[in-house]
Every structure is written in structure tokens, then in C-alpha cells.
Amino acid sequence: MADSDKPxxxxxxxxxxxxxxxxxxxxxxxxxxxxxxxxxxxxxDEPEEAARRDAPLVADGHSGHDSHGHGLAHTMPIWMxxxxxxALMGLTILTVSVTSFDLGSQGNLVVAMVIATxxxxxxxxxFMHLFWDKKFHLILFMTAxxxxxxxxxxxxxxxxxxxxxxxxxxxxxxxxxxK
Amino acid sequence: MSESTSQSATTxxxxxxxxxxxxxxxxxxxxxxxxxHGGPHLAxxxxxxxxxxxxxxxxxxxxxxxxxxxxxxxxCAYTVYRGMHPEVFVYAHYFLxxxxxxxxxxxxxxxxxxxxxxxxxxxxxxxxxxxxNIVITIACACTFMVVKFFEYEHKFHDGxxxxxxxxxxxxxxxxxxxxxxxxxxxxxxxxLTKAAEEKDKAKAAPVAVAAxxxxxxxxxxxxxxxxxxxxxxxxxxxxGPMAEDPTRPSKPRNAHVFFGIYFFMxxxxxIHVLGGIGVFIWLLxxxxxxxxxxxxxxxxDYAALYWHLVDLxxxxxxxxxxxxx
Numbered sequence: 001m002a003d004s005d006k007p008x009x010x011x012x013x014x015x016x017x018x019x020x021x022x023x024x025x026x027x028x029x030x031x032x033x034x035x036x037x038x039x040x041x042x043x044x045d046e047p048e049e050a051a052r053r054d055a056p057l058v059a060d061g062h063s064g065h066d067s068h069g070h071g072l073a074h075t076m077p078i079w080m081x082x083x084x085x086x087a088l089m090g091l092t093i094l095t096v097s098v099t100s101f102d103l104g105s106q107g108n109l110v111v112a113m114v115i116a117t118x119x120x121x122x123x124x125x126x127f128m129h130l131f132w133d134k135k136f137h138l139i140l141f142m143t144a145x146x147x148x149x150x151x152x153x154x155x156x157x158x159x160x161x162x163x164x165x166x167x168x169x170x171x172x173x174x175x176x177x178x179k
Numbered sequence: 180m181s182e183s184t185s186q187s188a189t190t191x192x193x194x195x196x197x198x199x200x201x202x203x204x205x206x207x208x209x210x211x212x213x214x215x216h217g218g219p220h221l222a223x224x225x226x227x228x229x230x231x232x233x234x235x236x237x238x239x240x241x242x243x244x245x246x247x248x249x250x251x252x253x254x255c256a257y258t259v260y261r262g263m264h265p266e267v268f269v270y271a272h273y274f275l276x277x278x279x280x281x282x283x284x285x286x287x288x289x290x291x292x293x294x295x296x297x298x299x300x301x302x303x304x305x306x307x308x309x310x311x312n313i314v315i316t317i318a319c320a321c322t323f324m325v326v327k328f329f330e331y332e333h334k335f336h337d338g339x340x341x342x343x344x345x346x347x348x349x350x351x352x353x354x355x356x357x358x359x360x361x362x363x364x365x366x367x368x369x370x371l372t373k374a375a376e377e378k379d380k381a382k383a384a385p386v387a388v389a390a391x392x393x394x395x396x397x398x399x400x401x402x403x404x405x406x407x408x409x410x411x412x413x414x415x416x417x418x419g420p421m422a423e424d425p426t427r428p429s430k431p432r433n434a435h436v437f438f439g440i441y442f443f444m445x446x447x448x449x450i451h452v453l454g455g456i457g458v459f460i461w462l463l464x465x466x467x468x469x470x471x472x473x474x475x476x477x478x479x480d481y482a483a484l485y486w487h488l489v490d491l492x493x494x495x496x497x498x499x500x501x502x503x504x
Contacts, residue, residue: 071473072232073480075302076295085292092284092497096277099502108504119494127295128487134233137240144244148251152258159259166263170420 074132084126091119220475228474239481243488246451250492253444257499260436266416270430271437272503273356273415274339274347276330280501283326284493290319291490294459294483297466301476306469309479313463316486320456327449334438341442345435351415352428360411367408368417368428375427444496451489458482 095115103111125131130138218228225231261268293315300309338346351357352368413419416431423429462482465471471479 071302072229072476073236073302076299078296078299081292081295081299085288088288088291089285092281092288095498095502096281099277099504102504108502112498112502113495116495116498120491123291123487123491123494127291127490128484129295129298133236137236140240140244141247144247148247148254151248151251152255155255155259156262159262163263 074129076126076129080126084122087122088119091115091122218474220470232477232480235477235481239484243484246485246488250444250447253440253447254495254499257440257444260440264416264421264431264433264436266414266421266431267434267437268503270351270415270417270434271339271441272501273351273354273360274334274337275441275501276333277356277501279326279330280497283323284497286319286322286326287490287493290316290323291487293319294486298476298480298483301466301471301479302473304472306466306471309466309471310463313459313466313479317456317459317463320452320459323452324449324456327445327452334442339438341435341439343435345438347430347434350428351417351430352412357411357415361407363405363407364409364411367404368412371418371428378426441500444500448489448492448496451492455482455486455489458485 095112098111098115099108102108124141130141221228221231225234293312297309297312297316300306300312334340336348338344338348340346350368350372352365358365409418412428413421416422416434417428421431423432423434459482462478465478
């Protein structure tokens with residue numbers, strides 16, 4: 001936000017200055033607080049004024065994580081994208097090769113799911129740039145995951161409840177000499 | 180699109196006096212289409228590009244939530260069924276081609292990179308790179324579907340279909356993937372099968388009806404099998420209590436359910452990939468016209484987010500379906 005927003009702020013300042021805001025001159029250095037004094041006066045005069053001032057690329061307070069100043073959202077550097085892909089590829093190779101080892105009854109499944117979750121976290125954090133995104137989107141996504149976990153957890157515990165019936169069914173319908 | 184474009188243009192004109200913002204836009208824009216006032220891509224019901232972008236972003240995230248929950252139903256089916264019948268999954272995974280699955284994983288990961296990169300290109304108004312990255316994304320998606328097609332074709336050919344259509348043409352111990360992993364068990368299963376067939380012949384002859392027909396082959400014919408011979412077979416439900424046919428090596432009961440789950444999960448995922456291809460073709464046409472820039476890259480960003488979610492789901496599907504131990 002810092003670097004390239006300032007020139008734009010500077011462009012607009014003459015306009016917003018007419019309204020009020022004596023705090024403006026010392027403000028621009030602080031990213032987080034800068035937009036607020038600007039917004040207050042605009043709301044007082046006319047909504048269109050506010051629109052005009054927000055119109056340029058200035059990210060406002062809540063989404064102001066933009067470190068490169070390319071406007072509406074964070075821009076991912078290429079090296080980061082490529083290294084994330086490299087990590088994902090490495091983890092894919094790892095998860096394939098780990099299947100040739102026996103890690104106990106549930107061990108392999110757990111390892112595979114842990115690796116998949118790391119990969120998913122990489123994709124969500126970097127490719128989906130959730131790290132730089134509004135926290136609200138993170139909350140939304142986590143809420144969905146929470147409900148998935150609830151859904152699966154309930155179903156698994158419920159399945160455990162009637163395992164006895166399944167075993168009974170298996171043993172009565174199977175013609176195999178039982179163990 | 181054109182309607183909203185003209186409307187936004189008039190809105191901008193009505194507002195007039197856009198002195199300050201306009202030059203700021205022009206300075207950032209590489210292509211003229213976005214210059215001037217509000218810009219042709221600011222829908223009339225939004226005040227600012229930021230507002231437009233944020234609204235779209237919230238929308239796509241909400242859509243992704245529904246997608247996550249949508250797929251979670253199938254993941255739930257998978258989890259419950261695998262919990263109840265692990266032998267079915269062990270049995271069926273020998274039929275899946277891990278190499279193809281791994282290739283598809285890599286292809287999707289690469290397409291995810293290019294999708295993420297194309298967002299950057301749009302933000303920086305790098306039109307040529309943007310077009311190139313979208314083309315690569317589409318190409319990877321098509322590669323994925325082609326590989327998927329061959330996998331499906333193979334399954335169809337081998338009778339590995341859900342429900343009553345499930346008639347595998349090969350027994351699991353005859354598969355290369357099984358023989359490679361458990362050579363001794365494969366041999367043992369072969370021996371058992373032969374023994375059972377001989378017994379059938381004997382049964383068919385009227386004299387031999389009386390004796391030994393209910394004796395399970397593993398107890399009757401051979402010396403005690405070793406752990407290596409018998410364990411993979413029991414785990415895959417080929418013999419033992421879960422087997423369909425008690426007299427000879429067969430397949431686990433209800434093995435077709437795995438292929439129901441398999442086709443539903445990969446099929447639904449494949450439909451999403453097809454949808455993604457459609458969206459990216461549309462974006463390719465628009466990108467080619469130079470419609471995207473620093474203030475208007477929302478569609479690219481949203482499509483990329485969707486694409487990453489499709490990738491995300493595959494990241495879980497791949498180990499769950501192909502890498503069963």
C-alpha cells in the first residue's frame with residue numbers, strides 16, 4: 001500500500017481538503033488510519049464525493065494488505081508462485097513414494113492425508129492468496145471446513161454405532177466358515 | 180456486458196469532474212480501453228472498482244463454500260464406506276492406475292500455477308502473458324480430461340462399473356499391480372483357483388459328489404500357507420470372511436460400491452474441470468481483447484479461485500482413491 005498509494009493520495013488531497021480534515025497532512029504515513037479521516041468528511045458532504053475519492057486504486061483500510069500497490073488486491077510475486085508449485089510437486093512425489101512403505105494399519109492413510117492437507121494449505125494460502133486476502137474470506141472458508149469436519153465426524157461416530165449390526169449381517173449371510 | 184458498460188459510462192459522465200482519479204487510472208493502464216472515467220468495466224451498480232471487486236470476491240468465496248460442502252457429501256460416503264469395508268478399497272485400488280493419477284495430479288498443479296500467474300498478469304496488465312497462461316491452463320485441463328478419458332475407457336473395457344454393471348474381466352490377483360506387490364499371494368491365489376476348479380470337475384462326475392465338497396480349499400488341499408501368501412488376499416477380501424465366493428478366491432462382497440464412489444467423485448470433479456475449461460475459454464477470448472487490467476481483473480481472479488478449489492479437491496481425491504495401502 002505504502003509506495004504507490006501515496007502519489008494517488010496526494011492527487012486527491014486537494015479535493016478532500018476543501019471539506020475539512022486538519023489531520024490530513026501528518027496522516028499519510030500511517031496506512032491503517034489514513035483512509036478514515038478522508039471518509040468522515042466525505043460522508044458529511046455528498047455520497048458522490050465519497051465515490052470519487054474511493055474510485056482510484058487506493059485500497060481502503062480493511063483490505064489494505066496490498067504491498068505492491070497494484071490496486072484492488074495483492075499481487076503474487078513469480079518466485080513465490082513457482083516455489084509453491086515446486087513444493088507441491090515434491091509433496092506429490094513424496095506421497096506416491098510413501099505408499100511403498102507399510103506404516104501400520106492406518107499409518108499410510110494418516111500420512112497421505114497429512115501430506116494432502118499440507119498441499120491444500122499451500123494452495124489456499126498462496127495460490128488462492130488467502131493469506132493476503134480479507135480475513136472474512138478466511139473465516140468463511142474455515143467455517144465451511146468446520147462443517148465438513150462436523151459432518152464427517154458425526155457420520156463416522158454414527159457408523160461405529162451400527163458396526164455390530166453389520167458384523168452380524170456379514171456372519172449370517174456369509175457362507176464362508178467363520179474364523 | 181455491453182449494456183452495463185454503456186450505463187456505467189453515462190454514470191461516470193453524470194458525475195463529471197473526475198479530474199483526480201482519471202489520470203491515476205491512465206497511468207496504471209497499459210491499454211486504452213480502461214482509460215478515462217469510471218471505465219467501461221465498472222458496472223453501474225457499483226461506486227468503485229474496489230467495491231465491485233470485493234463484491235465479486237465475496238460472491239466467489241461463498242460459491243466455493245457451497246462447493247466444499249457439495250463435495251463433502253461424497254467424501255462422507257467414501258469415509259463411511261471405507262470404514263465399514265476396508266477390504267473393498269484394498270481390492271479395488273489394484274485396478275486403478277497410479278501413474279495416470281499422478282500424471283493428472285501434476286498436470287492440475289501446473290495448471291493451478293498458470294491460473295495463479297494469470298491473475299498476476301491481469302493485475303499488471305501483461306496481456307500477452309495473460310493469454311499465454313490462460314492457454315496453458317486450458318491445455319492442462321484438457322490433458323487432464325484426456326487422461327481421465329483413457330482411465331474411464333479402461334474401466335469400461337474391464338467391466339469395472341458401479342452397481343449391477345460391475346463385472347470385472349480380470350481377477351485382482353491376475354493384475355500386474357497385485358503381482359508386483361505380492362507375488363507369493365498371487366501364486367497362491369492361482370493355486371487355490373486351480374484346486375477349486377478340479378474339485379468342480381470332480382463334483383460334476385456323479386461318483387465324487389459325496390465327499391469333501393464343503394471343505395474350504397485352503398484347509399483341504401495345501402500345507403499351511405505363509406503370512407505373505409494369505410494376508411494380502413484376506414485384506415483384499417479375495418478369500419476369508421469378506422469374500423463373495425467361499426469355495427475359491429473371488430472378490431469381496433459389494434466391491435462395486437467402490438466404483439460407484441470412484442465414478443461419482445472423479446466424475447463430479449471431471450465435470451468441474453470441464454466447467455473450468457469453458458470458463459477459461461471465455462476468459463481467453465476476453466483477455467485477447469485486452470479487457471483485463473489493474474482495475475478489472477476480477478473474472479480472472481474468481482475463475483482462478485474456482486480452479487484452485489478444483490485442484491484442491493483432486494489433491495485429496497488422488498491419495499484417497501489411488502494410493503490406498
